[in-house]
Structure formats: C-alpha cells, structure tokens
Amino acid sequence: MKHNVVVTTHHKTGTVWMSTVFKAIARSVGANYVDFWTQYDRLERALRPPFVLFNHDSTFVRHAGVLRRPDVRILHLIRDPRDVLISAMHYHRTAEEPWLLERPPGNDNAPYRERLNALPTEFDQYVFELENSTSSTIEAMLDWQYDRANCLNVRYEDLWQDRSMELWTRILDFLGFEESEQEAGRTAFWANSLFGTAGRTQRSHARSGEAAQWRHKFTPDLARAFVERFPEALQELGYEKDDRWIEEIEREAMVHQA
Known part of the structure; x- marks a missing residue:
C-alpha cells in the first residue's frame, strides 16, 4: 500500500x-x-x-x-437521496438496531421503529423517514x-x-x-x-441493492414532499439538473390511472 x-x-x-x-x-x-x-x-x-x-x-x-x-x-x-429514503424506510421497519428499539432519552416518544410502523400508509412512513433519520443522511451528504x-x-x-x-x-x-x-x-x-x-447467498441486510428504485416507488405526492424538504439536494449532488423528474412521475401516474 x-x-x-x-x-x-x-x-x-x-x-x-x-x-x-x-x-x-x-x-x-x-x-x-x-x-x-x-x-x-x-x-x-x-x-x-x-x-x-x-x-x-x-x-x-x-x-x-x-x-x-x-x-x-x-x-x-x-x-x-431518493433511493436512500426508500432503502432506509424499509430497513427501519424491521431492523433490530438498538437506536430503533429504544425510547429516546428524556423523551416520552415511542421508539423510532414503533412510531414508523404505527403510521397508516407507506406514504406517511416515507415522509416520517424523510423528516427524521434520512434527513440527517441527506444533510451529511450535502455537507461533505x-x-x-x-x-x-x-x-x-x-x-x-x-x-x-x-x-x-x-x-x-x-x-x-x-x-x-x-x-x-x-x-x-x-x-x-x-x-x-x-x-x-442470503443477504438479510440488503433488500435488493438495485439503483434507481425510486422510479418504481415515488408517487407525485412523495416527489413533491421530497422537494419541499430538500429543494436543491438532487442538483447539488449531481443526480438531477432540475425538477423535471417530478413531471415524469406525474405523467407515469396518469398513465396508470387511465
């Protein structure tokens, strides 16, 4: 070396x-x-x-x-960051890491995993994840x-x-x-x-590892929630030039509804 x-x-x-x-x-x-x-x-x-x-x-x-x-x-x-969000939310619903299972110190909130799983829809779970753990991850990538x-x-x-x-x-x-x-x-x-x-072999930690999973998981509502929380993140990290990716998701959603 x-x-x-x-x-x-x-x-x-x-x-x-x-x-x-x-x-x-x-x-x-x-x-x-x-x-x-x-x-x-x-x-x-x-x-x-x-x-x-x-x-x-x-x-x-x-x-x-x-x-x-x-x-x-x-x-x-x-x-x-969109794939980070998807991977993190699904992982945090079942993972056994201590911080997911323990009540936050000095806080009456339920443990992270319990709060995540208590939410009624997958959209709500993604937004919770976006506003909590994944928020810190995206901010750290931007701050590097x-x-x-x-x-x-x-x-x-x-x-x-x-x-x-x-x-x-x-x-x-x-x-x-x-x-x-x-x-x-x-x-x-x-x-x-x-x-x-x-x-x-069996790899319990990873769901699939595939890139661009967000294309199959993001709805127009989730895309808008993401951009509202992190309006410039995808551009700063070089993943998008603008917000036209949201329009593509909206068009795809309309095709499925037709």
Whole structure:
C-alpha cells in the first residue's frame, strides 16, 4: 500500500457492502482494519500503518484531522437521496438496531421503529423517514467537502453497474494499492457484491441493492414532499439538473390511472 486508506460512507449508501469488502482487502494485504466509531476514543493509537479506516456516516468530529494527513487517500461513497429514503424506510421497519428499539432519552416518544410502523400508509412512513433519520443522511451528504485533492467521491450507482470492475480498479489504484495487491482487491469486491458471489447467498441486510428504485416507488405526492424538504439536494449532488423528474412521475401516474 502506497497510502493509508480512509473509506467513508453514509447510512444506506453501501455501508455494509464497503465495510465487508475492505475488511477482506485489509486481511489480504496485511493492513490494520479500524472501525472509526468502535475505536473513536483511542483512534490515534489504533491507526497503526498501514491501515484501512472505515467510517459509516462520514462524520469525523474531533478526528477530522485524519482526512488531512498527507499519507491518507479517501474513498467517499454517496447515493441518490431518493433511493436512500426508500432503502432506509424499509430497513427501519424491521431492523433490530438498538437506536430503533429504544425510547429516546428524556423523551416520552415511542421508539423510532414503533412510531414508523404505527403510521397508516407507506406514504406517511416515507415522509416520517424523510423528516427524521434520512434527513440527517441527506444533510451529511450535502455537507461533505467534495474538493479534497486526496479524496475520490464515488456514486453507489456507478459501483453497482461496475460488473467489469473497471471503476473499482481505478479506485484501488487511486487509494494506493500496489498492482500485486489489486487482484486481491478485485476478488474481495466481486465476492462481496450482490451481483457477484454474494448474490448467490442470503443477504438479510440488503433488500435488493438495485439503483434507481425510486422510479418504481415515488408517487407525485412523495416527489413533491421530497422537494419541499430538500429543494436543491438532487442538483447539488449531481443526480438531477432540475425538477423535471417530478413531471415524469406525474405523467407515469396518469398513465396508470387511465
């Protein structure tokens, strides 16, 4: 490895996928794999080079200095916020993560999962998710500093389509993996991708992983609710040039009603 590596994602942007891939890569090349939040209070001691540091929500707080280290290269993964919303809502309805099941401290509200499942329609559940957990995820994607010279910003959708692993090989090269290490990197990527070896086994965490699920799930009402909450997010993240995508959804809805 020519550089130490930082891999940073956001909730429902390929977090489990990338953590599994990079754990396998670190093991293959003899690097020290470090989970950012598990090691947060002792991170300086945990970062023994060569290391692969993984952060599942792209918030570094008092450890932001690691992103400026001259010996570090960063992979930052984002996803279409509309698909983040869909994936997060369905995941949060059944997931067993403690924060979903516990009553918020100092708050009389029911646990998150209970409140979500109590809502009468899928539309209401999407809006609840949009205004709560997914709101934080979208804001974090918007707040990321995208002009870091040592960072490669990659879309989940582009990785999902990368069956030839051409993009993945460019990523490995940018991160500083030697040519002799890149084959192990490609093997790890394919073995842990839903369209590769992992697709032939049961993966309880992921629903499908497909890109652009929003085209089949968004109604005109949900599209308008999304834009009301995040009017410029899709343009800022490069997923849309304008709001004409809403008109396409409206036309599609009219066809189904006819």
